[in-house]
Structures are given as C-alpha cells and as structure tokens.
Amino acid sequence: MFGITLILAIREIQRHLLRSFLTTLGIVIGVAAVITMVTLGNGATAAVKKQISSLGSNILMVRPGQRMGPGSGGESPPPFKNADLDAIREQIAGARSVAGQAQAQATGVRNAQNWSTSINGTTNDYLDAQTWPLASGRRFTAAEEQAGKSVCIIGNTIVTNLFQGVDPVGQRFRIGDVSCTVIGVLSTRGQGGFGNDQDDVVIMPLKVVQRRFTGNRDLRSIMVAVDEAYDTKVVQQSLSGLMRERRNLTGAMPDNFNIFDTRQISDAVSGSTKVLTGLLGAVAAVSLIVGGIGIMNIMLVSVTERTREIGIRLAIGALANEVLLQFLVEAVVLSSLGGIIGVLLALVATASLAPVMGVEFLFDPFINLVAFGFSALIGVVFGYFPARRAAALNPIDALRHE
Amino acid sequence: MAEEPLISLRGITKLFGTGPAAFQALKGVDLDIMRGDFVAVMGPSGSGKSTTMNILGCLDVPTSGTFLFKGHHVETLDRDQRSLLRRRYLGFVFQGFNLLARTTALENVELPLIYRGTPKQERHELAMAALGKVGLAEWADHTPGELSGGQQQRVAIARALVTTPDVLLADEPTGNLDTERSIEIMELLTGLNRDSGITVLLVTHEAEMAAFARTVVHFRDGLVESIEQKPLAGGAAK
Structure with a gap:
C-alpha cells in the first residue's frame, strides 16, 4: 500500500508543479530566514567575544581614584609608586x-x-x-x-x-x-x-x-x-586589601583606587550581544510563523481544490486511509524538500554574508534542525488535517464539492 | 422466480437535513435489478433517481431500508467495506466526467487498478485494452484538457470498465454531450452490456437515451412509479 501511495503522491507533485513550488517556497523562505538570522546573530556574538578576549583575560587593572559616584571629583587621589609593584609581587598570591x-x-x-x-x-x-x-x-x-x-x-x-x-x-x-x-x-x-x-x-x-x-x-x-589556577575574584579581594593597607585607608573610608576586571567588560558586552541574538531570534521566529501561515494557506486552498479529487479516488474504490496516506506523503515530500532547500539556501546566504558583515560563520545544527522540523511539521499538519476532513465526507459529497 | 436479483432494494428512504428543513428524497423505494440487465432510470428532477443511483453505487448511504447486493446486506457495511465493494464490483461514469486533471488518459484509466494492487505491466496492458475498447488507444498520452467532452466521457467509461466490474453505474453520462456524441456513448454502453455481460444502470431524463435500455424504471416523488420491460431482442437497435 505504501509503495502505491508513494507513486500516486509523486505523480501528483509532478502534475501540479506550480502548486508544489508555492508550497515548497513558503517552507524554503521560512527555514532560510530563521537559519540565516540566527546564524549571523551567533556569528556576530562570536566576533564580539573574540574582540573582547583580545583585551586579555584574567587581567586586573588597578587605577587611582574611584570609579564613579560622590567624591570622585574631590581631591585627586594619590598615584601609585614603583614600591606598590614590588608589594603586589611579594604579597599577592596568584599574580x-x-x-x-x-x-x-x-x-x-x-x-x-x-x-x-x-x-x-x-x-x-x-x-x-x-x-x-x-x-x-x-x-x-x-x-x-x-x-x-x-x-x-x-x-x-x-x-x-x-x-x-x-x-x-x-x-x-x-x-x-x-x-x-x-x-x-x-x-x-x-x-x-x-x-x-x-x-x-x-x-x-x-x-x-x-x-x-x-x-x-x-x-x-x-x-x-x-x-x-587562581580565582580572579579572590585575587581582586586580596589586592584590594593590600592597596587599602598601603594607602592607609581604615574602617569605613572609601577606596581611593579602583580595580577593574577585564572580564567584567567581556561579560557586559557578551550580555548585550545575547540580547541582540535574542532579538534576532524573535524576528526569525516571527518570520517562521509567517512562513508557516503561508504554508498553511496553500495547503488549505489546495485541499479545498482537491476535495473533488478525493471524491473521485474514493468513488473508484480507494480507502480513506489510502487517500490520506497519499496526501501525507505529498506533504512530507514537499515539506522536507522545502526544508532541505531552505537549509542549503541559508548555508549559502550565511557563508556569503558573514564575511561581508564582518562576522564569523558558525554552523549551528540546532537551529537548522528546529527550523526544518517546525516547517515540516506545519506542512504535514496542514496537508494532513484538511485532507482528513475531506476523506471523511461521503464520496458523493466530496464529488459535488465546488 | 428463476433467478435471484443481483441488487435488491426494499423500503429505501433517504432524508436530507434535519428538523423542519429536512427533505425526504426517497420515500421507500423497492427495486430489483437482474444480472446482465440494462436499466434506465428516468424521472423529473427531484424525483429521487440520482439519490437512488448514489445509494446503489455505495457513494451515499440510505437513511433506512434494506440493500442487498449479491444477497449480502450493504446497508450495514462501514466506509472502508463500501470502498472495497466499489473497488471490486462497481464502475462509475458521471455526468461531469470526473477525471483527474493534468493526468493522462492512460493514468486515469490505470487509477482503479493501482488501488487494486495490479502489477505495473498488467496495469498498463489492461488500461490500454480498455482505452482500445472505447476507441481512444492513440489518445492515451493526452490529458483531459486536451480531449473533447465525448472523448473525456469515453476515458471515464474506460476507467469504469478496466476492472471488469459487475455493475456499471452511469449518472446522466450524456448530459453534457451533443446528440451525436451521446449516441456514441450509448452504443458503447450497449455493446459492453451485450458483449461483456456487465449490468448497466443508467440515469437519464432523455427518452432517446432510455430507449437503449432493456428495462426502464420511472421515478416520481421519491418512489418508483412504474417499470417497463422490453422484449429481450429490442431496444438496442443501431
């Protein structure tokens, strides 16, 4: 039964190339858009991270003065001297x-x-x-x-x-x-x-x-x-203690120096690129949904058109399940074809856009799978369920359907 | 009675819709159809002739009554069993041809064989033979859009007879054709009935077409009004 259905499904696809093309196109665009956006977003994040890491990791910058807040505009804090260097070298473990x-x-x-x-x-x-x-x-x-x-x-x-x-x-x-x-x-x-x-x-x-x-x-x-081998935070604390001691700061007196961890920048920037990637992902999700609605429309319209075809098939002795299986196979074939073309298109688009936009090209199997799976699911669901409704009709009602 | 009827309807009713809008299309039809007969069903529109035909063809189900086919109860069969019955024993010709669009004549004729699981080679041979019987062997590769109405109806007949059904049901097969084409179609059906022994059920409102049949059943207001039997040799004159 499955072999027969496959023949019938492929024949129908070949006979209605425009309809097949339009169905596939919706999936192609949905899949390609999502993958391209997310891949480029990831590439941009990676590029920013790479630049951040060029600052050097695990580096603490010690500067005189408070970083911000009240008092920072007051008398200028004492600068560091060469002796401070020797003190740090001698007393701070992990430097x-x-x-x-x-x-x-x-x-x-x-x-x-x-x-x-x-x-x-x-x-x-x-x-x-x-x-x-x-x-x-x-x-x-x-x-x-x-x-x-x-x-x-x-x-x-x-x-x-x-x-x-x-x-x-x-x-x-x-x-x-x-x-x-x-x-x-x-x-x-x-x-x-x-x-x-x-x-x-x-x-x-x-x-x-x-x-x-x-x-x-x-x-x-x-x-x-x-x-x-050392935790930067611990080193930063002991460094802060040492500097307070050397600068005669006691009790509640505020620091007149600041210690800046380069990782903080890296965290801040990668945090904001994550937000950006999230935003791109949301835009991509919207385009996937729009693509899905497109697929849905074409599937619904074509099944309405095809209700008479379903009636003919039932009248000449097809079982409802055979008709359904044929529609299911058609939907699966078209959706997967569209998904594959979409993935390939996204691959070409990202690989050629990434260098132009100055971001890294990072292939992300997860988003490829998700986009493919989602559109295929929409294609199959909306190819299958309207067909099921049509196949549940009395053959004569399906035949008379306008 | 020398012979059991092939098809026997008893007290068949059909109600469309529900409540005050309900319409009773059939009000208790009793009808026997003998094997090998050529039956024309006639009557004005709304008389229930097409509804009866759809029930006979298992395309629709009666609201009540008994439907025996070869002595078996059909009214108790489920959808798939009715499909299998159509697949095995029945062939259809419709007024609107109902061929698959963009599908060649050959592929249309092959379709019932595909559902029967006939192997490819045999399928091709049987379909070509059927097209040959309706005189369209050389049109096998044409799609319905490239064929005239008469040709399309002949493809539909080839599709109906390719499975050598016991019964061929034709619902106003000449309704969309001119007289010359109509007579061609009727001669084709008469020939199938005479040479292959296929029982033919024909719905028509044209007396000219009904004249080809051996038995004419007249419907009126959802009931069988009268049945005319012709002598065995008559009717199908050239």
Whole structure:
C-alpha cells in the first residue's frame, strides 16, 4: 500500500508543479530566514567575544581614584609608586605578572613622516601580562629597564606609518623630544574591544617615560595578570586589601583606587550581544510563523481544490486511509524538500554574508534542525488535517464539492 | 422466480437535513435489478433517481431500508467495506466526467487498478485494452484538457470498465454531450452490456437515451412509479 501511495503522491507533485513550488517556497523562505538570522546573530556574538578576549583575560587593572559616584571629583587621589609593584609581587598570591604603566601622547617623526600615537611606559611584565609576543626583534634587557634607556618596541601601525618598506628593528626615530632606537616589533593584534587600534602604540621602558614625558615617578595604572589556577575574584579581594593597607585607608573610608576586571567588560558586552541574538531570534521566529501561515494557506486552498479529487479516488474504490496516506506523503515530500532547500539556501546566504558583515560563520545544527522540523511539521499538519476532513465526507459529497 | 436479483432494494428512504428543513428524497423505494440487465432510470428532477443511483453505487448511504447486493446486506457495511465493494464490483461514469486533471488518459484509466494492487505491466496492458475498447488507444498520452467532452466521457467509461466490474453505474453520462456524441456513448454502453455481460444502470431524463435500455424504471416523488420491460431482442437497435 505504501509503495502505491508513494507513486500516486509523486505523480501528483509532478502534475501540479506550480502548486508544489508555492508550497515548497513558503517552507524554503521560512527555514532560510530563521537559519540565516540566527546564524549571523551567533556569528556576530562570536566576533564580539573574540574582540573582547583580545583585551586579555584574567587581567586586573588597578587605577587611582574611584570609579564613579560622590567624591570622585574631590581631591585627586594619590598615584601609585614603583614600591606598590614590588608589594603586589611579594604579597599577592596568584599574580602571574605585575606591570606598572605610565602613559603619554606624543608624535613620532621619521624622515618626512610623522604620526601621533600613545606611549606606554612599562616593563617586559606588560608583554607577559598581555601574552603579547613580538613579531621581530627582542624585548627590553634588564639593564635597559633599570637604566631607562631610550629604546622602544613598536606596534604594527607605527611600522606602517613611519617605516614603509624598511625593517624598523635597529632604526632610530624621534618621538616627542626623545630619540629612540627600535628594538622590537609587536605582533599584530588588530581592533580592540572598543574599536581602538591596539597596534597603534610605542612601548618604552617605564623609567624613560617617567623621566622624559610625564616628569614624575607616578604610575598611571598597574596591570596584574592573574594566574589561571587562581580565582580572579579572590585575587581582586586580596589586592584590594593590600592597596587599602598601603594607602592607609581604615574602617569605613572609601577606596581611593579602583580595580577593574577585564572580564567584567567581556561579560557586559557578551550580555548585550545575547540580547541582540535574542532579538534576532524573535524576528526569525516571527518570520517562521509567517512562513508557516503561508504554508498553511496553500495547503488549505489546495485541499479545498482537491476535495473533488478525493471524491473521485474514493468513488473508484480507494480507502480513506489510502487517500490520506497519499496526501501525507505529498506533504512530507514537499515539506522536507522545502526544508532541505531552505537549509542549503541559508548555508549559502550565511557563508556569503558573514564575511561581508564582518562576522564569523558558525554552523549551528540546532537551529537548522528546529527550523526544518517546525516547517515540516506545519506542512504535514496542514496537508494532513484538511485532507482528513475531506476523506471523511461521503464520496458523493466530496464529488459535488465546488 | 428463476433467478435471484443481483441488487435488491426494499423500503429505501433517504432524508436530507434535519428538523423542519429536512427533505425526504426517497420515500421507500423497492427495486430489483437482474444480472446482465440494462436499466434506465428516468424521472423529473427531484424525483429521487440520482439519490437512488448514489445509494446503489455505495457513494451515499440510505437513511433506512434494506440493500442487498449479491444477497449480502450493504446497508450495514462501514466506509472502508463500501470502498472495497466499489473497488471490486462497481464502475462509475458521471455526468461531469470526473477525471483527474493534468493526468493522462492512460493514468486515469490505470487509477482503479493501482488501488487494486495490479502489477505495473498488467496495469498498463489492461488500461490500454480498455482505452482500445472505447476507441481512444492513440489518445492515451493526452490529458483531459486536451480531449473533447465525448472523448473525456469515453476515458471515464474506460476507467469504469478496466476492472471488469459487475455493475456499471452511469449518472446522466450524456448530459453534457451533443446528440451525436451521446449516441456514441450509448452504443458503447450497449455493446459492453451485450458483449461483456456487465449490468448497466443508467440515469437519464432523455427518452432517446432510455430507449437503449432493456428495462426502464420511472421515478416520481421519491418512489418508483412504474417499470417497463422490453422484449429481450429490442431496444438496442443501431
């Protein structure tokens, strides 16, 4: 019985190509829309997460001053000193590397080229904390760090703007009033989590920046990389305790420094992209439902049209179940065909849109299955139930149906 | 009585609708149809002739009464049993042809065989033979849209006789055709009745068509009014 029904179903599909095409089209569009939106949404989330993770994970930034709230505009809080670095290194368990930073803005000049950039005065600890390898050259020597020698490690953007076509290692260029020798080039990092160019930087020994640019021995911030084996929250607490002690804060006195966990940014941003993906998912669900209604309409109309056909089949001796099975097979064949085409279309659309939109292409089997299953279900349900109603008629009533 | 009738109706009533709007189409029809007969059912519209035909064809069920087919009670059969009875013993020709659209003549004729589970090769041969009998062998690959009304009705007849049914029921088969085509169809039915022994039940309101039959049953107001029997040799004159 099933073989016969399959023949009949496939014949009917072939005979009514336009009707079959329209039914399938509804499913194709529903499935393709949902999969494309959700896949691109996931890709965007992944891309944002990747950028966030370029900030470096498990890094605590310690800065003087309160982050916000009353009192933050009052007298300026005391800056950190080099001694704070040693205290952290000695007393905080789980601090993988501790880098003090002093920052300045200056214009780099070489031959006729100039480029305004930021100078990061720090030590090799910074490169360790950021796990930022060099593309070429070498890091600072202990002697260079101690003596505050005028050497620098430059980012790729500086290479592009000041050293076109020249290997910068060993070259000298002027930055602000200081002439410095390039000893290394950082590997390229690209855009940061906030759209900033992470490669637009000149790293110099802390002492040079303090002496020649900022003119004091203050640290603008301290970067603490937390060892993987330790809980960042615990380290943050003990770090906070240490800083309060060193800054003579007692009892209810508020912190005059803040510790910022880069993971907080990452959590915040991925939270908002989740909302975005949820929104896209909702839009997609609506389009799936609209697609479903389209399928439903075509199925209902075609079954109404086909009530006479059902009557003919019953009159010449078909059992109601045979007629129903035929309609069911037709619905399943068309729905699955539409589902498969929809999945393929979505695959092509996402694979070609993802690079254009600058998001990652992530194949998500779950949404593919859900979209396929849902449209197939609608197709089958709305192909089957109206047919069941028609097959329950007396053959003569089905035959007379207009 | 020398022979048991093939079909026997006793006290058949049919009520359409319920309550005050109900309409009694049949008010107790008694009718016997003998094997191999050619019966024309005549009567004005609303006389119950088509309703009787639909009940005889198991396309509709009587409200009350007894319906014996080959001595078996049909009124107690369920839907599927009635379907199987139609599949095995009955063939239909309708006024509106009722062929499947966009389906070739051959495939239309094959359809009853498909439900019977006839193997493909045999199906094809039987369908071609049936089309040959109605003179449409060379039109096998045409769809109803490409055929004239007379041709479509002949395809419908081929579909009805491909299963070699015991009874062929034709409800105003010539109603949509001109006189020349009508006579062709009637000659075809007469030939089937004479050569294959198929019992033919014909509903018509044209005396000209009823003249081909051996027995003419007149209906009026939901009852059998009269039955005319013709001598065995008469009626189906060329």
